[in-house]
Amino acid sequence: MTTENIALFKALGSKMNFLNQRQRVISQNIANTDTPGFQPKDLKEVDFGNVLKKVTNSGKSTVRLETTDAGHMPPPGDVRIDDPRKQKQTYELAPAGNAVIMEEQLIKSGQTVMDYNLMTNLYQKNISMIKTALGRQN
Amino acid sequence: MGSELINAMQISASGMRAQGTRIRVITENVANANTTGQTPGSDPYRRQTISFKNELDRDIGVRKVEVNKIGEDNETEFSLKYIPDHPAANEEGYVKMPNVQTLIEMMDIREAQRSYEANLGMIEQSRSMVVRTIDLLRQ
Numbered sequence: 457m458t459t460e461n462i463a464l465f466k467a468l469g470s471k472m473n474f475l476n477q478r479q480r481v482i483s484q485n486i487a488n489t490d491t492p493g494f495q496p497k498d499l500k501e502v503d504f505g506n507v508l509k510k511v512t513n514s515g516k517s518t519v520r521l522e523t524t525d526a527g528h529m530p531p532p533g534d535v536r537i538d539d540p541r542k543q544k545q546t547y548e549l550a551p552a553g554n555a556v557i558m559e560e561q562l563i564k565s566g567q568t569v570m571d572y573n574l575m576t577n578l579y580q581k582n583i584s585m586i587k588t589a590l591g592r593q594n
Numbered sequence: 595m596g597s598e599l600i601n602a603m604q605i606s607a608s609g610m611r612a613q614g615t616r617i618r619v620i621t622e623n624v625a626n627a628n629t630t631g632q633t634p635g636s637d638p639y640r641r642q643t644i645s646f647k648n649e650l651d652r653d654i655g656v657r658k659v660e661v662n663k664i665g666e667d668n669e670t671e672f673s674l675k676y677i678p679d680h681p682a683a684n685e686e687g688y689v690k691m692p693n694v695q696t697l698i699e700m701m702d703i704r705e706a707q708r709s710y711e712a713n714l715g716m717i718e719q720s721r722s723m724v725v726r727t728i729d730l731l732r733q
Contacts, residue, residue: 480598480602483602483720484602487606489709489712568719569719569722569723572726
């Protein structure tokens, strides 16, 4: 048994995966702050509360399809992270056609890091809870 | 999972490399702000320009920033300065001076610096995320 089988850990893992990808997209935006004609991108928000609910409800169905390729459709209750999309609304456009606002991107990245820290903290707390249940002093 | 963050760091690094090249080009412009020609009536130093492009790195499958082209500024005119005893002076005693405006170059260098720092900050943040992940192992 791995922690992957526990619904909460699974949800935490997918949220962390999402945050990793978001960080990559934001890095890309910031690296391109001076590229002519570059439009910033962002990931579509995933409703993880909903995901968690689905995961916990479907606790009985233990047999599920494995996704081994990026082209595979995820089984119901799994998280699908869409490809980054161009931001439709931007604050301003530079004369060279660049629409990256540094401040906006930095706030987003700060948010991502904070969320990530929250996830790792939750993970640690849950692990120590399991350890307590196992009767180990920590 | 970690590879996304490593990719993020590589993207930021490519941004820093591009801004570094930009700073070099601007420095060349500033250093040559008074470089004139050698023979009478010859052209002085011409201001260099730089532009970036978004390019797919096929090895790791991410879109990085690269220097598109280092070109020359043919739009701005050379200014004329009256120095009759200069080797590059024409018949009337005027010398063509480079089309470099240090004020504009200084502004550009500030912008490059700001972008460089932003990329550096992103590397720092991605790194802290990696560290947090590794910290999960150690309790």
